[in-house]
Amino acid sequence: MKIFRALFVSVRLWLILLGFALAFVVAYVWPLLFPLVQIAFAAFVVLLLTEGFLLFRQSTVGNQPVFFARRDMPERLSNGDENPITLYLESRYAFATPVEIIDEIPFQFQRRDVLFTAHLKPNEPRAIRYELRPTRRGEYSFGAVNVFVMTPLRLLKRRFQFEEGRLVPVYPSYLQMRQYELLAVSNRLTELGIKRIRRVGHSMEFEQIxxxxxxxxxxxxxxxxxxxxxxxxxxxxxxxxYQDERSQAVYCLIDKGRVMQSPFEGLTLLDYAINASLVLSNIALMKQDRAGLITFSEKIGQVVPAERRPGHMRKLLEVLFRQKTRFLETDFEALYTTIRTQVRQRSLLLLFTNFETLNGLQRQLPYLRRLAKDHLLLVIFFDNTELRGLLNTPARSTEEIYMKTIGEKFAYEKRQIVKELQQYGIASILTAPQDLTANTVNKYLEMKARGMI
Structure with a gap:
């Protein structure tokens, strides 16, 4: 039964059988051809049995399996990034083996193209590399690595299965965090769009002479x-x-309400905010500041006090990984109450949210003004890139003119939101989702260089 479960036939075999069927039909019309067709078919059957014998005659060579495969991948995947996956193959057959590999990736990727082909010589190792980009946090279930081994005739296939049943968590973008960390250590953040900030005066702590x-x-x-x-x-x-002033409290406030549900390149705005918060918290810790986190929606989620202890970055990563939401209406009053009771020291508050209309901002503006009174508040919201593309496209019909007029209205309101916040002394960033991390880190370094925190 194991042999039959591992036995598969190729398309080439079906085509040859179809050819023999047509040959027998022709031989029925011209009987003189019938013996030749019979001999050819008998030879084909012998060839087929020989191929099956070569494929299934042994399962091991010495103490080693006749074929070996392994999937090499990180213990966790990075959300929104291209994660490398490597398939290692090695054949110990005595002849060259064409192989087909089907990797059973999680259903969340919705990909049907993870099929690879290779041609292995005896005892020749081979590595096949490809990349996966998850767009949701959580646990992903990988299935087996199916390898279909053939002889040079390519009529029959023997299936081998490896790496069955593996759960891999998808964390917020720790690859992006490491990239920023390495460039920050080597002072090469400008490669990622981080601007060099000129320091004005001496707003730093004395270190030595x-x-x-x-x-x-x-x-x-x-x-x-x-x-x-x-x-x-x-x-x-x-x-x-001088050295930068240290031990400043930096809090990332992440809105998990319905305004953060909009998708962009597969990720929701919430996931972009989570990824940016992870990077910014790591940069803040490298700058000797204390990083904290508050998540909120219709109620307050997790509150992580601002600290700078060993393992604190790991704690923030785990908290961000477990964030769940139903994308309900956000309660800014609960956020204000929580900050007033739990954040006693003046801190930098980076509020990741989104406002589509000026009325939407004005409903929450009283709470933002109260936060800005006691802390340095930076409101970060998103530009509608789809809307921007519509505005940059010439209108060719009345309907397109109508749609473009509505788009101009929404774009104008975004600019008005920035001005409304400036009127009350609240700093803001209006950014495209793909530029969120770089723009946020830029603003943090600018505020720190100017001694605002």
Missing amino acids: RPYTQGDDLRSINWKATARRADSGQAALIVNA
């Missing part, structure tokens, strides 16, 4: 220390060295 080097700000020269050094016979300029 050191000898002057070319490029130092002349205003930082410590003349008293320089004079003392000159009196001792060492003529060298001494400058004051």
